[in-house]
Amino acid sequence: MTTISQSGQSPKKALFLLRRIHRDLSCEGIEDAWAEAELILCHATGLSKVDIYRDNPDISEDIIKTVNDMVRKRLSRVPLQYITGEVDFLKLNIKVGPGVLIPRPETEILVQEVYRLFKEGCLPPCPVILDMGTGSGCIGLAIARLIPSSHVIGVDISPRAIKYSSENKALNKIKNFHVLRGNLFEPVRDKTFALIVSNPPYVRTDEIASLQQEIAFYEPRIALDGGKDGLDYYRLIIPQSIDHLTKGGFLAFEIGIGQFEEIIRIAQRHGLALFRTKEDFSSIKRVLIFRRP
Numbered sequence: 001m002t003t004i005s006q007s008g009q010s011p012k013k014a015l016f017l018l019r020r021i022h023r024d025l026s027c028e029g030i031e032d033a034w035a036e037a038e039l040i041l042c043h044a045t046g047l048s049k050v051d052i053y054r055d056n057p058d059i060s061e062d063i064i065k066t067v068n069d070m071v072r073k074r075l076s077r078v079p080l081q082y083i084t085g086e087v088d089f090l091k092l093n094i095k096v097g098p099g100v101l102i103p104r105p106e107t108e109i110l111v112q113e114v115y116r117l118f119k120e121g122c123l124p125p126c127p128v129i130l131d132m133g134t135g136s137g138c139i140g141l142a143i144a145r146l147i148p149s150s151h152v153i154g155v156d157i158s159p160r161a162i163k164y165s166s167e168n169k170a171l172n173k174i175k176n177f178h179v180l181r182g183n184l185f186e187p188v189r190d191k192t193f194a195l196i197v198s199n200p201p202y203v204r205t206d207e208i209a210s211l212q213q214e215i216a217f218y219e220p221r222i223a224l225d226g227g228k229d230g231l232d233y234y235r236l237i238i239p240q241s242i243d244h245l246t247k248g249g250f251l252a253f254e255i256g257i258g259q260f261e262e263i264i265r266i267a268q269r270h271g272l273a274l275f276r277t278k279e280d281f282s283s284i285k286r287v288l289i290f291r292r293p
């Protein structure tokens, strides 16, 4: 005979709890409510999805309280990644929290394109690389991991970003990545790089309020706001990058929707040649790579 608890109907059972979290999230219109419910339960219990579906274990009162707190925060639109405090980014575990931009799947494409340049032999065997506006450090750390012979410097003006990127370096045991605090190229004034990579703030100022609440209310404006047309940081980074690139060096950007034509124009005006463009999962030109002749 199947008892109530065996069939997963007891409120203490993991699958019962999972269904309740899902219901609470989806009632409030949270997309991907099932995936988020799984992440919340896995994070709170320390169990894997397999553990939960296979064993349907009993969940303690304390953990149920933790789950309820997490759900409450999520319902007030705090991004899930700020609640769990972490994101997977190209096999790295990246800690995040208020004050630092949450790594996006699109940004993995930028890193993969940098790695592709290396594999194609376009970069020196031991390239020195700059990650401008490193934030959580995800881009610089992922490149440093994929290219162990590289030396990667991450620069950011925000003290929070420096804190997170340093923590993420230690957590992921990446030795060939270092962070420096300062405004744009100021901390690397006398250095040149085989490659400069950047995911600068590129959202138009007037667009920010219309983004999802999770982004508009909780993510750092300093990491999003690209000024009137979203291109302020490209206008700052492109001219200065010329003095910091070796001959034949590369500048690789993540860009916003429909920004490619204007950014290509700015770069060409400053003597950079367009080397490659790459589209994201939605066929949007998301990565631009330039070369200094």
Ligand code: GLN
Binding pocket: 104, 199, 200, 201, 202, 203, 215, 223, 224, 225
């Ligand atoms: N990808 C972010 C967003 O639109 C923006 C990040 C950025 O400005 N670089 O949500």
